[in-house]
Amino acid sequence: MAKLKEVKGGKEGMEFSILHAADELFMERGFNGVSTTEIALKVGCNQALIHYYYRTKANLFQKVFENKLSFLISLFEVDDYKGLSFEDKLRMRIESHFDALAQNPKLPMFVLNELKNNPITIDLIKETFNNNVPYLTGSLEKELQEEHKAGRIRKISALDLMINITSLNIFTFLTLPIMEYVFGLDQETTKEMFEVRKKEIVTTVLNSIRPI
Amino acid sequence: MAKLKEVKGGKEGMEFSILHAADELFMERGFNGVSTTEIALKVGCNQALIHYYYRTKANLFQKVFENKLSFLISLFEVDDYKGLSFEDKLRMRIESHFDALAQNPKLPMFVLNELKNNPITIDLIKETFNNNVPYLTGSLEKELQEEHKAGRIRKISALDLMINITSLNIFTFLTLPIMEYVFGLDQETTKEMFEVRKKEIVTTVLNSIRPI
DNA sequence: ATTATCTATAGATCTATAGATAATGC
DNA sequence: ATTATCTATAGATCTATAGATAATGC
Numbered sequence: 001m002a003k004l005k006e007v008k009g010g011k012e013g014m015e016f017s018i019l020h021a022a023d024e025l026f027m028e029r030g031f032n033g034v035s036t037t038e039i040a041l042k043v044g045c046n047q048a049l050i051h052y053y054y055r056t057k058a059n060l061f062q063k064v065f066e067n068k069l070s071f072l073i074s075l076f077e078v079d080d081y082k083g084l085s086f087e088d089k090l091r092m093r094i095e096s097h098f099d100a101l102a103q104n105p106k107l108p109m110f111v112l113n114e115l116k117n118n119p120i121t122i123d124l125i126k127e128t129f130n131n132n133v134p135y136l137t138g139s140l141e142k143e144l145q146e147e148h149k150a151g152r153i154r155k156i157s158a159l160d161l162m163i164n165i166t167s168l169n170i171f172t173f174l175t176l177p178i179m180e181y182v183f184g185l186d187q188e189t190t191k192e193m194f195e196v197r198k199k200e201i202v203t204t205v206l207n208s209i210r211p212i
Numbered sequence: 213m214a215k216l217k218e219v220k221g222g223k224e225g226m227e228f229s230i231l232h233a234a235d236e237l238f239m240e241r242g243f244n245g246v247s248t249t250e251i252a253l254k255v256g257c258n259q260a261l262i263h264y265y266y267r268t269k270a271n272l273f274q275k276v277f278e279n280k281l282s283f284l285i286s287l288f289e290v291d292d293y294k295g296l297s298f299e300d301k302l303r304m305r306i307e308s309h310f311d312a313l314a315q316n317p318k319l320p321m322f323v324l325n326e327l328k329n330n331p332i333t334i335d336l337i338k339e340t341f342n343n344n345v346p347y348l349t350g351s352l353e354k355e356l357q358e359e360h361k362a363g364r365i366r367k368i369s370a371l372d373l374m375i376n377i378t379s380l381n382i383f384t385f386l387t388l389p390i391m392e393y394v395f396g397l398d399q400e401t402t403k404e405m406f407e408v409r410k411k412e413i414v415t416t417v418l419n420s421i422r423p424i
Numbered sequence: 425a426t427t428a429t430c431t432a433t434a435g436a437t438c439t440a441t442a443g444a445t446a447a448t449g450c
Numbered sequence: 451a452t453t454a455t456c457t458a459t460a461g462a463t464c465t466a467t468a469g470a471t472a473a474t475g476c
Contacts, residue, residue, distance in 0.1 A: 013428095014428080014429085029329065030329075032244050032245060033244060033329065035463080035464060035465085036464075036465065036466090037463090037464070037465090045429075045430090046429070046430055046431080047464090047465085047466095048429080048430070048431080048432095048466085048467080048468095049428080049429060049430080050465095051465080051466060051467075052427095052428075052429075053428095055466090056465080056466080057464095057465070057466090109324065109325070109328060112321065112386055112387070113321070113325055115389070115390050116321060116389055117241065117242075117245065122390065122393050122394075125390065125394065126393065126394045129394050130394075154419070156412075160409075160412050160416075163383070163409075164380065164412075164416055166383070167379045167380045167382075167383035167384075168376065168379045168380065170379075170383065171375070171378065171379035171382065171383060172379075174324055174386075175324070177327070177328055177334075178327050178334065178337065181334050181338065182334070182337065182338045182341050182342075197372075197375075200368075200372050200376075203420075204372075204376055204420040205420070207366070207419060207420045207421070207422060207424070208415075208416040208417070208419045208420035209419070210419060210422070212419070225454095226454080226455085247437085247438060247439085248438075248439065248440090249437090249438070249439090257455075257456090258455070258456055258457080259438090259439085259440095260440085260441080260442095260455080260456070260457080260458095261454080261455060261456080262439095263439080263440060263441075264454075264455075265454095267440090268439080268440080269438095269439070269440090
């Protein structure tokens with residue numbers, strides 16, 4: 001007798017369910033930390049089906065990782081906030097970057113870690129970088145030069161500024177699981193901490209580029 | 213006939229050689245990425261000997277990890293740099309923290325990663341934190357308050373300042389393997405980049421706490 | 425008929441242990 | 451005698467594939 005299948009809410013049914021389950025598990029424990037058996041268990045199918053749809057575990061992983069990369073790039077495609085002062089624009093960029101990470105707190109650790117372990121992923125990001133970074137820094141670079149000439153900020157490169165912001169924002173989420181555990185924080189307290197830290201980062205960055 | 217044993221240069225011979233090889237391998241690829249077979253291969257002994265000295269892989273790993281933790285704590289036990297101004301002291305602290313990481317560039321990723329995956333490690337760091345953080349922030353907190361009262365810096369907590377410095381410094385080394393690969397840097401260029409980035413971080417931090 | 429799903433299993437790990445042999449310290 | 455090292459192997463994974471069965475679309 002046929003077994004009853006649980007209807008999963010994906011658009012392409014089982015294939016999507018597998019991708020979705022793999023996504024969650026890989027995000028938690030990375031490529032090496034997850035077995036296809038475990039993915040199957042989470043989906044509610046047998047392990048062979050994973051290979052029917054995705055052939056290899058590495059292949060399934062790559063699909064997940066590519067999704068994450070394109071999301072990460074989208075974080076840097078900023079709205080232009082026309083009419084705002086440079087300072088207000090910068091403030092909004094920092095905050096929106098922080099907020100996007102807050103909604104995907106496991107993403108930074110996942111990506112950094114796989115880049116270290118997984119040769120395929122570093123090729124993927126190399127392509128992504130070369131295609132996007134010059135374009136992304138270009139307009140910021142111009143703004144920074146104008147502001148500097150007008151004496152409103154010190155001299156700093158777009159790349160340094162972006163690294164500063166990224167460092168401060170991402171580090172918050174890299175250490176989040178530790179903080180939660182070490183200080184025994186509940187979800188509510190964590191959220192409050194986020195807001196406080198976000199403000200401090202904005203203050204730090206804005207102050208750090210004031211003219212000398 | 214007895215096989216010729218290669219003499220390894222450790223003080224306790226084989227036991228130390230195993231710890232040393234395990235250290236290097238675990239630092240590269242973490243607990244899950246390394247097998248006892250591989251450690252044995254690197255040491256030049258058979259795999260059973262690992263268990264003879266350390267009983268389990270987890271046990272050997274813990275020894276390695278404890279060493280790393282105590283090193284990390286030592287980074288924050290600062291010399292007092294008596295006689296220097298607060299600004300100069302802070303500058304030296306940032307630079308010495310950066311330099312220590314530069315000599316152990318794989319350490320931050322390793323520790324963050326294991327803390328996420330390995331329940332034992334997070335208990336170890338919890339203990340470490342509770343024993344050390346209050347003591348470490350205490351004296352800095354006092355200095356910051358004095359400087360603020362004297363109008364030489366803005367109001368900022370010792371914890372926030374330490375997180376800022378740690379974020380900026382550590383992020384450099386988390387993304388180092390990526391940078392090297394994506395931009396195809398050689399060792400010399402990497403070193404130069406470090407120096408430039410270190411200066412930028414010092415400037416950023418010192419600027420970021422100037423009075424408003 | 426074709427596609428989706430399942431059962432079963434081969435082959436490749438990997439950790440830990442048992443038991444044999446060699447080296448070392450009295 | 452005791453300690454160090456080795457060989458061999460049990461038992462537990464885990465990935466990928468082969469081949470059987472069920473579901474679906476004409």
